[in-house]
Amino acid sequence: MLKTLLREVRQYKWPALLTPVWTTAEVVLWIFIPYVTASIIDKGINAGDLRAVLRYGGIMLILAFLSLVFGFLAGRFAAYSSTGLAANLRLAMYRNIQRFSFSDIDKFSTAGLVTRMTTDVSSIQNAFQTLLRTSFRAPLNMVSALVMCFFIHRRLSLIFLVAMLVLAIFLTVLITRVAKLFKEILQKVDALNAVVQENVSAIRVVKAFVREHHEISKFDRAALSLFTMNVRAESLMALNHPVMNLVVNGCTIALSWYGAHFIVEGSLTTGQLTSLFSYIMTVLSGLMMLSMVFVQLTQSYASAVRIVEVIDEEPDMANPDEPVTVVPDGSIDFDHVYFSYTQGGDYALEDISLHIDAGETVGVIGGTGSGKSTLAALVARLYDVSEGSVRVGGRDVRAYDMKTLRWEVAMVLQKSTLFSGTILENLRWGRPDATYEECVEACRQACADEFIREMPDGYETLIDQGGTNVSGGQRQRLCIARALLKRPKVLVLDDSTSAVDTATDARIRETFAARIPGVTRLIISQRILSIKDADRIIVMDNGRVSGFDTHENLLRTNAIYREIYEMQTSGGEGDFDGR
């Protein structure tokens, strides 16, 4: 895991490696300052030598200035490399997401991917910066201050060693405790978020059933347990300060006592004693800083795991070694196809075998969960079959270059998604170099031209994020037009006219028949009217093909089809329109 993260440091490797160098320089200089201070007092003031005061003051200023320069460089390089790492991590994740197959996307969920690319990355960025700056500085500070102490007075320095040992033991115990609590806090945060999320998305249900108080008490419970947990963790963390102070003050008193003795004995000067006083803080706060680094690292560990999961995810679908880049025609074959969304899970499709001629129009009908969409998705190789094979133009879909295949097999997904930008820009996803006229022509075929022209800016109208400023039916028609611009050999419509009213739906089918006759069309629908005029109709039932024939024949031979037909037409139930 660490390897993956470190690999993404890439072009920021040198700044990252140099940071500790600057830090070292800064610390070493910083460490000398109290020593010089001691000289000011001892050799200058005590000796009544103003020149010495000025000399050592000058040295101190130079040291301080240099340490400023190095401190600045260290901060600069650390910030530069950590923001660089963050940018690289985002890009690496985004690049890999582009390689994801549909099943990979399903696995991570959109919301999950977004959090990983935002919150988790900034947590790693902060942790990396702290790591670069502090993890070297703190021990260095500690060690060099300790060395200086030994240099000044060996026996007095033993006090420091004892203090360090006590503090180190205490901090270790504290950190392990706190780290455990932090994990629990994260779970409580998740629980709280879940309540808010459910509430916000189901606010209509909440209001309709007047369950505001019920929801509030649910939330209050979650807030209370988060509060309790946080207070526990922070109170534990807060022990840090009194213990630290206890040790520091203990050291001060011990230093005062023994220091006085040594001064009287003559083995220590007053200046040196003041230096030792300032080294106490350096040594012990170094230890404290180090413990904070550990805490931050444990906190960001979860984020690191989640980021690496995305970067290291091997897409379960790859281009073949020698990909075929030409799809000869639009014929489709299923040869004993079995398919399951999860490995070893229940089959969503079982033993499907069928042949569709190039240029044929085929309807697909069946109940919810009968496998209609799954069947269509396999044609564009959005998922790989579990067993058997799917062939387009006579060749296994796995033999094609994936881009070629998806270019030739135009798929209009059930969920119609548009992107922010003008209508024209959205259409050109279908073909980047399409002229204005070609776009208009595609919209005519999809019966979208008329409503686009009614809009204030026509084809230049801006679509909001998520396409919320056009109605569901309009969105679907734009998606169809976008797919037509690909000039595909196979067109798959996955319930793509469900929100289009019946009359317009009929007109779209008519233009298809007249304007794009050679294209194989696979039309999935819940509505019998949308598919009854197709050349042939596949009736899906529980993941199996229950019938595959013309409308007339199916009415005679297929019970399921007959039932659906009767329910939806005059005798039984009809569909008025989509939602």
Add this chain to the structure above:
Amino acid sequence: MAPGFQPRGDRPRGGATLKDLKGATTVWRLFRYVFRHYKVRIGIVLLCILVTSVTSLASSLFTRTLIDDYITPMLSRPTGLFAGVGAGPDYGPLALALVRLGAILLAGIVAGYLSNFLMIQVGQGTMRKLREDLFRHMQDLPLRYFDNHAHGDIMSVYTNDVDTLRQVIGSSIPNLVKSLATIIATFLSMVVLSLPLTLVSIVMAWLMFKTTTSLGKLSKKYFVERQRNLGLVNGFIEEMVTGQKVVKVYCHEDEAVAAFEKLNEQLRSSVDNANKIGNIIMPVNSNISNFAYVLLAVVGAVLAMGASGTLGVGSAAGWTAWYLGGLNGAMLTLGTLVSFLTLQRNFTRPVTQISNEINSIVMASAGTDRLYALLDEAIEPDAGVVTLVNAAPSPAPNVGDDLVEVPQRTGLWAWKTPSGALKRLEGLVSLSDVDFGYVPGKQVLYDINLTAYPGQKIAFVGGTGAGKTTITNLINRFYEIQDGRITYDGFDVASIAKESLRRSLGMVLQETHLFSGTVLDNIRYGRLDATDEECRAAARLVCADPFIRRLPNGYDTVLSADGGNLSQGERQLLAIARAAVADPPVLILDEATSSIDTRTERLIQQGMDSLMKGRTTFVIAHRLSTVRNADYIMVLDHGRIIERGKHWELLEQRGKYYELFTGNQIVG
């Protein structure tokens, strides 16, 4: 704005950051909120901080006492060093002083921990209170709010924005107080020690404060840019990852990466710029502090030596030094100088801290702004006074009313007016001349007139965006009408308390939402006091029982947050069962069976019929079976009712209904 928290020292030149601080009004509002709720604890904390400041001052002053009062006297007695062992110096007073110091320091430690401990409770408690306030307030917001705000945005108020408060409450307040206390205490003791040296210190402290705040101001520009770019990148990721399947289908991966690379680099460089400045502040400050130290050492040395007459530089300077040193009425001793140098550190550290805290408060205001924006959002208007109560036939029918209010469910409902009069709930709903638009200037419903008599089934049909769902959303006052009147058993719906109104209307919505919990919990959401058996009966009524039994744990199966393991149709069945257990007097079914396949729908038809029996029901559907036997069918088109009548009447009209139903366009 409370005058107490308004920084008054808003001088034109030094006030750039202070002005920003004033701009951060929501942060002050938050502080007021904290003080209001935690007066006592904040008081104790302030006291504790005072104690710790004094004790830490005592410990830094001790260096002087140690050197001047204990060590130097011992040194001046040559006995300890040269007169041989045995007649050593008297360490007794020193020991006593150290014990005294220890006691003072211990008091400081105790006070310090106490204040930390209390501040944790204050900080976390405020966060909890604010979260609860937010949630409570959110429950009262009109649906319009949820329509206009992305869910992710609302969520981030609870997480990101409340989290920024932890910093502000938990550390900014105590640090500011502590720093101020330290500055004042240190300042006083510095004045006592030496006035001239204090003047030098003040100049240096002012320099540091200026540097930090002006650097902070400089970085604010970059921080704004950073937030903007962060928003852009987040927006891009959100949109593109949501549409990732389309990206794949259109082989748009390379373009997507290229666009992302550009935004990503923009973000990186603005974050880098923002950090650049932030990183300078600390080293610059510590350098100024070092400079001040040297300056003080030199000036101090001049003064000390001038005073003791051992000056080797020049008598004029010595005289000046002697004069200045004498101003305090005491000579500048070596111990005083050393103590002063220590104090200097104590003085500059809080100055840096204060300026840093000011910067962080300004940054945090972005979070508190968003938080208070949600808290200040206007809540749903509810001036209703008529309430819904359970009723039973009066035992003494000869008294004016024939109903009495009872606490338990009787299946009989009544409206209770403020005067206490009861009126039986019948289910007569009437709309007259209703106009409505979600946004001003974009009307979606025009002159809607209709009356549903008790027990009738009214169906709405029409194309997308015709306004079917909107009408039902007006009856339960999810949205407020612009013009016209909606009455319910003769009461204007605006005069009925919202809670009562909605309790009387059972709704099954187009999109089903399940809550994490068991199947039984989800059904019981309809009526919280329903028994297990009542929930099961409701499930049986709507034919949800068979599939629930097939679930791994039957009715006790725990559903994941959004019912992921159930099919859309099964979720709709649960939603219908939920409405059935609620047993409301009036029902609204909005595409309640749209995802249930036609065969299952036939099975549940009987259950649905018995559910609707005797209740006024509004139905929205695009399936004929649901609509056909309605007492009245309203055909909507572009916000107007264009046809109304029974199924066969409408078919005979050969109008829009006929067109929708047959899929054939009427020629001519």
